[in-house]
Amino acid sequence: xxxxxxxxxxxxxxxxxxxxxxxxxxxxxxxxxxxxxxxxxxxxxxxxxxxxxxxxxxxxxxxxxxxxxxxxxxxxxxxxxxxxxxxxxxxxxxxxxxxxxxxxxxxxxxxxxxxxxxxxxxxxxxxxxxxxxxxxxxxxxxxxxxxxxxxxxxxxxxxxxxxxxxxxxxxxxxxxxxxxxxxxxxxxxxxxxxxxxxxxxxxxxxxxxxxxxxxxxxxxxxxxxxxxxxxxxxxxxxxxxxxxxxxxxxxxxxxxxxxxxxxxxxxxxxxxxxxxxxxxxxxxxxxxxxxxxxxxxxxxxxxxxxxxxxxxxxxxxxxxxxxxxxxxxxxx
Amino acid sequence: xxxxxxxxxxxxxxxxxxxxxxxxxxxxxxxxxxxxxxxxxxxxxxxxxxxxxxxxxxxxxxxxxxxxxxxxxxxxxxxxxxxxxxxxxxxxxxxxxxxxxxxxxxxxxxxxxxxxxxxxxxxxxxxxxxxxxxxxxxxxxxxxxxxxxxxxxxxxxxxxxxxxxxxxxxxxxxxxxxxxxxxxxxxxxxxxxxxxxxxxxxxxxxxxxxxxxxxxxxxxxxxxxxxxxxxxxxxxxxxxxxxxxxxxxxxxxxxxxxxxxxxxxxxxxxxxxxxxxxxxxxxxxxxxxxxxxxxxxxxxxxxxxxxxxxxxxxxxxxxxxxxxxxxxxxxxxxxxxxxxxxxxxxxxxxxxxxxxxxxxxxxxxxxxxxxxxxxxxxxxxxxxxxxxxxxxxxxxxxxxxxxxxxxxxxxxxxxxxxxxxxxxxxxxxxxxxx
Numbered sequence: 001x002x003x004x005x006x007x008x009x010x011x012x013x014x015x016x017x018x019x020x021x022x023x024x025x026x027x028x029x030x031x032x033x034x035x036x037x038x039x040x041x042x043x044x045x046x047x048x049x050x051x052x053x054x055x056x057x058x059x060x061x062x063x064x065x066x067x068x069x070x071x072x073x074x075x076x077x078x079x080x081x082x083x084x085x086x087x088x089x090x091x092x093x094x095x096x097x098x099x100x101x102x103x104x105x106x107x108x109x110x111x112x113x114x115x116x117x118x119x120x121x122x123x124x125x126x127x128x129x130x131x132x133x134x135x136x137x138x139x140x141x142x143x144x145x146x147x148x149x150x151x152x153x154x155x156x157x158x159x160x161x162x163x164x165x166x167x168x169x170x171x172x173x174x175x176x177x178x179x180x181x182x183x184x185x186x187x188x189x190x191x192x193x194x195x196x197x198x199x200x201x202x203x204x205x206x207x208x209x210x211x212x213x214x215x216x217x218x219x220x221x222x223x224x225x226x227x228x229x230x231x232x233x234x235x236x237x238x239x240x241x242x243x244x245x246x247x248x249x250x251x252x253x254x255x256x257x258x259x260x261x262x263x264x265x266x267x268x269x270x271x272x273x274x275x276x277x278x279x280x281x282x283x284x285x286x287x288x289x290x291x292x293x294x295x296x297x298x299x300x301x302x303x304x305x306x307x308x309x310x311x312x313x314x315x316x317x318x319x320x321x322x323x324x325x326x327x328x329x330x331x332x
Numbered sequence: 333x334x335x336x337x338x339x340x341x342x343x344x345x346x347x348x349x350x351x352x353x354x355x356x357x358x359x360x361x362x363x364x365x366x367x368x369x370x371x372x373x374x375x376x377x378x379x380x381x382x383x384x385x386x387x388x389x390x391x392x393x394x395x396x397x398x399x400x401x402x403x404x405x406x407x408x409x410x411x412x413x414x415x416x417x418x419x420x421x422x423x424x425x426x427x428x429x430x431x432x433x434x435x436x437x438x439x440x441x442x443x444x445x446x447x448x449x450x451x452x453x454x455x456x457x458x459x460x461x462x463x464x465x466x467x468x469x470x471x472x473x474x475x476x477x478x479x480x481x482x483x484x485x486x487x488x489x490x491x492x493x494x495x496x497x498x499x500x501x502x503x504x505x506x507x508x509x510x511x512x513x514x515x516x517x518x519x520x521x522x523x524x525x526x527x528x529x530x531x532x533x534x535x536x537x538x539x540x541x542x543x544x545x546x547x548x549x550x551x552x553x554x555x556x557x558x559x560x561x562x563x564x565x566x567x568x569x570x571x572x573x574x575x576x577x578x579x580x581x582x583x584x585x586x587x588x589x590x591x592x593x594x595x596x597x598x599x600x601x602x603x604x605x606x607x608x609x610x611x612x613x614x615x616x617x618x619x620x621x622x623x624x625x626x627x628x629x630x631x632x633x634x635x636x637x638x639x640x641x642x643x644x645x646x647x648x649x650x651x652x653x654x655x656x657x658x659x660x661x662x663x664x665x666x667x668x669x670x671x672x673x674x675x676x677x678x679x680x681x682x683x684x685x686x687x688x689x690x691x692x693x694x695x696x697x698x699x700x701x702x703x704x705x706x707x708x709x710x711x712x713x714x715x716x717x718x719x720x721x722x723x724x725x726x727x728x729x730x731x732x733x734x735x736x737x738x739x740x741x742x743x744x745x746x747x748x749x750x751x752x753x754x755x756x757x758x759x760x761x762x763x764x765x766x
Contacts, residue, residue, distance in 0.1 A: 088649045108651035109535035110605025129653065131535025168535055192538055195529035 001297055003123040005112050006132045007172040016141065016176055019293050023142050026296070027289035030066060040069035043299050046094050048074045049105040049126070050081075055260070055284065056126050060103045060135075063291035069299070072099070087111065088118050095119045100299050104128070122298045130163050136259055137169035139290040141177060143283050144214065147255060151178035156208050158184040158240060159218030159267055160229075162191050166259045167218060171199055184208050185240055188229040205240050209250060216257045217242055220267045233266050240267070247272040255279055334360060335756050338372040342380030342716055345682050346387055346706040347690055356385055358712040361755030365708055378750045378760060380716045386685050387703045388420025388713040388751060390693040391662055392481065392589065393565055393637035396422075396453070398444065399437065400429025405642035405733045407441065411450035413640075413731040414662040415758040418748040420713035421452040421693065421702045422662070426463070427486035433458035433469040435477040442478060450758045450766065452713070454696065456481040459489055459498045459510065468497060475505045480697040483511035485565055486612075488547055490517050495551060499560025507697045509587070511563040512551055514572065515613055519543035524653045526599040526614040534602060536652060539614050545571035552579045555586060563695060564588040566639050568613040570623030577632040587695050588627075589637040592668040593659060593738055595625040601738065607648045607655030608736050611641065614657075628687065629678050635692035638665045642734035660737040663730050668739060670719060670746035681719070701754070716750040723747050731764060 001009055010016045029037055045064040047057050057073070064071045074094060076082075081090060087106075094102065101122040104112050109129030116123050127133040144150055155174050161167045161183050174181050175198035182200040183190065190201060202208045209215070220236055230236050237243065242256065247269065256272060257279050264270045273280060339356040344366070357365040357372045365372075396410035407424075414422050424441055426432030432441065438455045445453025457474035461467045463484045471482060482502060489495045489512060502508040520539040525531050527538025548564055552575055555562040564576060567588045579586045593611070598621050601609040609615060616624075627633045641658025648655050666688065673679040679687075693703030704710045724743050727735040751759035758765055 086646065086650060088646075106651065108653040110653075111651040113605040114651050129535050130537070162532075165535060168533075191532040192527045192540070193529040193532040196533065 003112070003116050004134050004294055004298060005116070005123065005125045007134045007137050007169050007176070010134070010138075013176050013178070016138070016173065019138060019297060020142050020145060022297065023138070023286070023290045023293035026292040027286065029292070030289055036066050036068060038068045039296055040064065040067040040299055043069040043100040044072065044098065045069045045101045045103060045295060046072045046074055046099050047103045047126070048076070048090070048094065050076050050111070051105050051107050051127070053105055053127065056105065059287040060124070060126060060291050060295075063288050064295055066288065067292055067296055069100075069295065072097075087114070091115050091118045095121060101295060124294060124298060127165050129165065130168070131165050132169045133165040134169050135287070135291055135294055136166050137173035138294065139283055139287045140170055140216070140257060140259070141173050142290050143257070143279050143286050144255070146282070147279070148213065150174065153179045153214060154182070154212045155179045155214040155216060156182045156184050156212040157216045157218065158205060158242070159220055160189045160224060161185055161218070162189050163221075163224070164218050170216065171197055175199070182208055182212065186230050186236075189224070206246070209246060212254065213251075214255050214257065215242060215250070217267045218259070219261065220263055237266055242268045242272050244269045244271055257283065260284070336372065336375035337752065337757060338370065338375040338377045339380045339385050339714070339716060339750070340377050342383045342385035344385045344706045345685055347682055347686055348705045348707070351384075351682065356706060356714070358714070358752060358755050361712060363706060363708055363710045363712045366706060376757075378716065378757070380749070382718060382720060383749055384681060384717045384719055385706060386715050386717065387689045387706065388715045388753065389418045389666060389688045390421045390696065390698060390702050391419050391638050391640065391665065392423040392635060392692045392696045393485070394422045394424055394640040394662060395427065395642065395658065396424050397642060398428065398441065403733070404644045407444045407453055408448045408450070409731060409733045410640070410642070410662070411445065411448045411453060412764045415450045415751045415753070415764055416731050416748060416762070417663040418666045418715040418717060418751055419451055419662060420715065420751065420753045421454060421696070421698050423454045423456050423481055423696050425485040426456050426458045426483065431458050431463050432456065432474070433461050433463065435470065435473040438474055438477040438479060449753070449756070450764065451753060452698070452702065454698065455479055456483050456485070456511070458482070459484045460494060463487055465489055465491055465494060468494070468501060471498070471501055471505065471508070475508060480507055481509055481511050481563065481695075483513065483565060485511070485513045488513050488515050488517055492550060492554065496554045496558060499554055499558035499562070502560060503558065509561040509563045509695065511565050512547060513565050513612075514544045514547035514551070514567075515539065516543040516546050519546070520612075524610060525602050526616045528599060528617045530599040530602060534605070536602065539612070541569040541571060541616060541620060544569045544613055545575065548572040548575050552584065552586065555579075555584055559585070561585040562587075566591050566594060566613060566637070567627070567633055568594045568616050568624060569620045573623050573627035573632055577627065580632065587634045588632065589635040589692065589695075590624050590628055590633045591637060591639050592661065592665050592672070595621060595628055596668060596672050597621070597738060602652065605652045607650065607652045608659065608738055608740070610652060610655055610657050611639070611659050612657040625678070629673075634687065635695060636665060636669055636687050637692060638662050642732050643736050644733075645735055648736050658736065660730065660732050660734060663732065664725055664737065664739050664744065666717065666748065667723070667744035667746045670717075671744045675745055712752050712755040714752045715748060717746055718749045719746045721745070721747040
């Protein structure tokens with residue numbers, strides 16, 4: 001993989017599973033006493049975030065450090081960007097410092113694609129506009145896989161689909177892994193066209209809830225009211241929120257996921273978010289291991305026969321303490 | 333200084349008769365003779381063997397960026413590009429800085445065009461002051477300065493009452509036409525490409541076809557009530573084409589134009605997030621593209637115009653959503669249209685030239701000096717095309733000051749060999765004369 005711009009770049013089911021396996025072995029690394037391997041020693045990873053996202057940025061930077069890469073944070077808010085420097089010039093300036101990968105978050109869809117044309121460094125998309133957020137999808141699949149066989153699982157993605165890069169990436173991710181995906185929400189929050197999307201659609205959460213194994217909730221933003229997507233948060237919650245009473249009607253083994261940050265009381269009730277069935281905190285923990293896998297894969301070019309150097313070996317995999325692994329499903 | 337030219341060996345296509353082989357003798361700004369064995373002693377002979385000799389093209393929608401954005405284009409560079417594209421007349425859109433809502437600014441554009449002398453540069457005037465969509469611009473003064481097409485192009489006149497008043501007021505200005513950039517602002521707010529399967533997939537906020545359809549439908553109702561003359565700029569949707577078709581059948585004074593990109597390219601071009609393919613109205617889906625082409629072929633759409641919209645390279649070297657909309661067009665329009673429509677058999681060459689020369693000339697009120705028959709006594713604004721020449725578009729190789737062509741690398745059939753403006757050569761053997 002040269003760049004990770006979209007879930008499409010992972011190479012279909014086989015590529016995704018290979019990446020998840022790699023993340024598994026890095027998860028074991030993160031649990032060691034010294035959670036660090038020399039895999040990317042001497043490599044430089046820059047995070048270039050045009051939108052604030054402290055959790056995603058820290059997750060990538062932690063992942064890079066655990067692989068022994070050097071990290072740089074290009075702070076957009078205090079830099080030359082504020083003086084009007086273009087994305088092109090910023091990228092080429094960073095490039096001139098000698099870097100290997102750029103992790104980019106941008107409010108415009110396709111900004112990471114543009115950057116690939118301006119640099120020799122590998123580009124990792126950490127979220128671009130409403131387009132994609134492929135590492136989020138990887139970590140969601142990774143978390144889910146710790147609990148379930150994804151093949152044949154029925155997943156409802158609920159909420160603001162049209163504005164969500166997480167939804168675009170996860171639809172591709174879950175479908176590639178053989179899940180049966182249904183998008184749920186008001187028609188105003190559905191994509192303008194679902195041509196080519198391997199999904200079903202419903203506007204009735206109650207009808208869907210009885211049939212699904214996984215409920216994936218998306219963040220609802222207040223500003224969608226001003227743009228006429230729905231009348232009020234109260235009405236949204238009443239129709240599409242995972243309220244306590246809806247949660248009580250779920251099948252006992254249904255898993256609830258959310259990419260965060262959550263609006264407790266809007267798309268998810270306070271108690272539901274905190275309950276044992278929620279995978280929300282595990283999603284965050286797994287983020288580092290998944291991003292280690294991505295950075296490792298993308299920077300491990302087969303040059304000078306050093307490919308694989310420092311990679312966690314089979315022994316590393318066996319190190320994984322099963323008892324510390326995620327709980328299997330079935331608990332309440 | 334008497335300039336004399338003999339266009340030798342070409343085939344005349346001017347819409348008056350079947351194409352006919354004849355030499356054309358140009359003297360004192362006029363076509364002096366058409367025929368064989370013309371005694372043209374002292375004339376500069378321009379080889380037209382194997383070429384088509386036609387009235388010069390008339391592009392009724394260009395942005396030459398002067399005044400205001402001379403880093404992107406000037407009247408000089410734009411005129412040169414237009415001449416190389418076979419144009420003898422262009423109509424500059426009024427969204428300059430300052431805008432063409434003032435007769436003095438219009439005069440400065442026309443004067444600069446005459447000084448450059450590579451093309452008959454005309455100006456469209458604003459419908460509203462400052463293109464703000466509220467109060468009418470001084471349409472009478474603009475008219476007196478030479479404006480015939482009124483538009484706030486770049487922006488849609490969204491307020492229905494303002495549009496109604498524009499139709500009514502223009503009724504006092506003989507030959508004036510109210511032209512609309514038909515995109516309902518509220519439906520396209522925040523949008524950057526056509527709304528459809530591609531925008532949904534790419535995550536780029538969309539501009540739906542309905543934004544054009546609702547404005548054209550509304551404007552046609554207003555034109556019907558006021559008796560106003562209406563022109564749809566860069567028509568891009570099946571829905572609007574059908575509305576215009578019905579309005580014409582009903583007898584309304586409505587005309588429409590489309591761009592080469594709208595009858596050739598689609599929103600799939602945006603797949604790589606390259607802002608070269610960003611424009612307003614956006615490149616549409618297959619269905620709209622096919623409908624626009626069909627409407628152009630059946631005459632519902634009267635004219636091809638380019639919406640030549642230069643943007644300096646740095647303004648396009650940004651993410652798609654941050655780039656300004658617009659594409660180059662004047663240098664490639666004939667070749668693209670010829671390749672797409674004539675080579676494919678959809679139109680005869682004569683039918684294509686009708687859509688690129690005499691019909692747009694009529695819309696813009698330029699038939700006195702452009703698009704007339706190639707006959708003795710007519711103004712010698714002519715173009716000579718080598719319809720057999722193959723060439724590949726090089727974005728850096730054009731005369732425009734900008735490079736944002738959507739046709740880069742495309743092989744086209746048909747190239748301008750010579751252009752004459754008012755009896756004076758502006759292009760000889762594919763090179764601008766100045």
